[in-house]
Amino acid sequence: MADFTVNGVRVSPAKNQKLMRFLRDELRLTSVKDGCSQGACGACTVIIDGQTCKACVPYTDTLEGRSVITAEGLTDREKEVYTFAYAEAGAVQCGFCIPGMVMCTKALLDKNPDPNEQEIRRALRNNYCRCTGYVKIIEAVKLAAQIMRTGVIPEAQAKDWKLGSRVQRLDAAEKVLGTGKYPDDYYLEGMLYGGIVRSRYARARVLSIDTEKAKALPGVAAVYTAADVPGENLIGHLRHDQYVFVPEGQLVHYLGDAVALVVAADEETLARAKKLVKVEYEPLPPIRSIEEARAGAATVFEGAKDNICSHEHISRGDADTAIAGAKHVISRHFETPWTEHAFLEPECALAFVDGEGDVFVYSTDQSSHQTREECAMVLGTDRVKVENALVGGGFGGK
Ligand code: FES
Ligand code: FES
Known part of the structure; x- marks a missing residue:
């Protein structure tokens, strides 16, 4: 070694x-x-x-x-300078990418104390940020370079918290230095690791799930399927139509639908055990796009009358009169573009039984209330508490 x-x-x-x-x-x-x-x-x-x-x-x-x-391992001076520069430039949002950006900043400034913008961009070119659009991170690097060269930390622009003041985030230091905790940063002594066995097909019927070999692997604490869910097995935001675990005999609705949960002593055992869960599927023709779903050859959800999840009609004011009086009327179908989320933070949570006997969850989402409600539904008990830890850019996927 x-x-x-x-x-x-x-x-x-x-x-x-x-x-x-x-x-x-x-x-x-x-x-x-x-x-x-x-x-x-x-x-x-x-x-x-x-x-x-x-x-x-x-x-x-x-x-x-x-x-x-x-x-x-940064020096105290480096910690002070990078924290100030990133906070002052407004370069810290969710903060998940920031310690990596800071290490790029240090590596650059150690060699080149007065980099131009192109050199800064080059130094950061391998690092994603989901939140800031990079402009303010580049400003932070310029400011850090200036402070390192002059030895002087300027006064912060905002001295009060009046509306419109450009204040430094209160949580900037913990995000710049990486001491702030996202759920993936929590460790409990002896904690177990859970991972989902996901569907290999976009649309298929689950014929059978065999968990015996996975359960028998040393280090595996449990393997759960739909049959083990004590409360509701269907949850969802718009409708309760998403399985917690797809039961035998039912359809998976997308590549990655959850079929089973494996719990093990460590992540290596977990990965091996997940491969030992044998799921037999009857593959069905997938519905791969909104166009295919609209064509209606098959319904995504069995027994549904069509593939419309929700139909919302929004109207404001008197549109008919406004259109009748308009000089030009353009009638078209508008769509918003597909956007890559650039996933950064892992989707994870830490759960344990707290001192009051309640299930306590540290989660990485933007609505602890919804998470609490859904956990309580699935577990069939109200004794659930959810606390949001720091949340890495939550723009949908993780
Ligand atoms: S601040 Fe960069 S990913 Fe959120
Ligand atoms: S590059 Fe290492 S975690 Fe993404």
Whole structure:
């Protein structure tokens, strides 16, 4: 096993693993965010021997003699400067990408104290931000560079909290330095890991689910299917038409519909156990687009009269009179464009039984009330509490 240093401290991981997993799971360095696990987003960026590196890419065995720095290992002065610059520029929103951006900033400024905009853009080119549009992050890098060069932190623009003041976010420091906690950053001693077995088909009938082999794997605590749901198995925002787990005999409605939940002692066992859940399907022709659904060859939901989920008619004022008096009338079908979400934060939650015997959930969503209501419905008990931890850019998917 390799010896290397992390923030100046010598370490020797007991097993070969991705650097990000070692930094997060064993050293509990929460600034190293797991945005995609696949080297795409840059949220896990650290500095290795002066160069930025996505920590989810290298294995620890390849790091013999190297020096790794995370946001936790910045000097006090660097922490002060980057926090001020990012907060003052308004570069911090959900904050999930920010520690990675900060490490890119440090790697750049350590080599080039006075970068131009093109050089800054180049330094940040491998890092996604879902929230800010990058302009303010670039301003933050310019401001950090100026402070580092002059040694002077300017006065903050806003000195009061009057309406319209450009104040610094109160949570900027914890987001810049990565100490703030998103649900993925919570660890409980002895906690178990849950993961969903998802449908391999966009539309199919589940004929049978065999969980025996998965249950028998050492380290697996439980495998749950629809038959184990104590409360409602159908939930949903517009209609209660989404299965918590698709039962035997029923249809999956999209690629990824949940069929079973596996709970295991660690993530490796979890991944192995999920593969041992055997689901037999009868594949059916998928309905792949709104156009196909409108054509109505088959209904997405069995027994439904059509594929219209919801029909809303919005009218304001006297449209007929306005149109009758208009010089030009254009009548067309308008659609909003498809938008890539650029998923960053993992969709996850941490749940435990609290001191009062209630189910307590740390979630990463924007409506803890809805999550609480749905958890209570599914569990068949009102004794559920939900608290939002920090939420990484919540624009739909995660
Ligand atoms: S690049 Fe490593 S988590 Fe996305
Ligand atoms: S602030 Fe960059 S992803 Fe939210």
